[in-house]
Amino acid sequence: MSRTVIPFGPQHPVLPEPIHLDLVVEDEKVIEARPSIGFVHRGLEKLVEKKDYVEFVYVAERICGICSFIHGQTYCQAIESIMDVQVPPRALYLRTVWGELSRIHSHLLWLGLMADAMGFESLFMHSWRVREKILNIVEATTGGRVIFSSCKIGGVRRDIEAEAITGILKELNAIEQDMRDVCKVFLDDSSAKARLCGVGVLSKKDAYDLGCVGPMLRASGVSQDMRRLGYAAFMDIPVEPVTRSEGDCYARCAVRCEELMQSVRIIRTALTQIPAGEIAVKVTGNPNGETIARTEQPRGEVVYHIKANATKNLQRFRVRTPTFANLPAMLSILPGCELADVPIIVLTIDPCISCTER
């Protein structure tokens, strides 16, 4: 049978960001997928030579619009590790709360996009309706909706007052119920199941060998979560990775749905146990040394490599983002699938191309 090459992207209705795939198809079956990236490369890693290490937090936060807070947090953790800065416990708890709020809003955004890709428009709107409530909490506590700008080297910029904590805890109860209602449709509805079950199966061995991270890895049965490293307040709040064994699109969706509930539990625990005290310490001098920081973003593990040479500008800055790690696995599960399933499979890795290309 003759083969045809179908271009998929960089502009495609299911893609929030540009990635291009050349799909080699035989009839409706995909034989090969050839990727090309580079549409949103901004050279942010090179910017360390222009921006000093303190103001680079703002650049790090802008690597990605969705997991922005955790990018800023990872950068700060890396610098704090080089400079041996002891961050006050209250700041660590606040970072945890905002990090988990960021995870909830990212997963809800993904669920909405997935519903949209399935053609389930009303479910898409409901996912984003719930996400709006999270964004309102974030805006009230940090001042920004997606770029929080609340993390700085040595701590955080803003505190959450006791009265606001009570309000957030109350609001979380309603949000949790809303999320349960939305997730129930994703996990139980027959049309959603028909679209997701058995599509894009990634075995446990392949997921591990191809270096997958985050929900993509956990949905294939590997129990790995960087929050178990104990950064921020995760030293006091244990996290059990959410895993599934099927490895298909449904499992990846189920993992994210369960992680929403897990994040709510973490926020609740963090806000209940939050210690009193300072929210930041003064940081003086310039960093000198080399370090690696790893955190769990909504899409998976992010790795920051930072090298500093006692000047105000860093010498080298390198980020390995989760989508970059998940792309090989995505390319390995595309061959053999139906052309109509390509959008669903591409979306289940939660592609963040801005992160990948920086």
Added chain:
Amino acid sequence: MSYFTMSKLALKWALTKPVTTRYPFEPRQEIAGSRGWLVFTDENCVYCNVCAKRCPTGAIVVNRAEKSLAIDHLSCITCGCCVEVCPKDSLGLIPGHGKTQVTRDHEVFEKNGKAST
């Protein structure tokens, strides 16, 4: 297999008031604490230039000789860095999005309190 899982949710929201607003006929409700718009009050300002030096996007220009401060709102990313470093609390961030701006004109504040663009 369940076929009507969405029905309950759809029915509930069909009978509820929409959560969306009729923007721009109905203005967006501002959230207290939001970093929306950079404002300047010249009462205490000593024109020390720290804000301009620390602004990550170079959105503030201070003229110490003429005692004036100018803000380029299209460059401002409302990060709050200038507010944090200001020794006299002359800068602040307020909720809302301020005036609509489509050109790179600076909002200039002079010592006599006159503001112009």
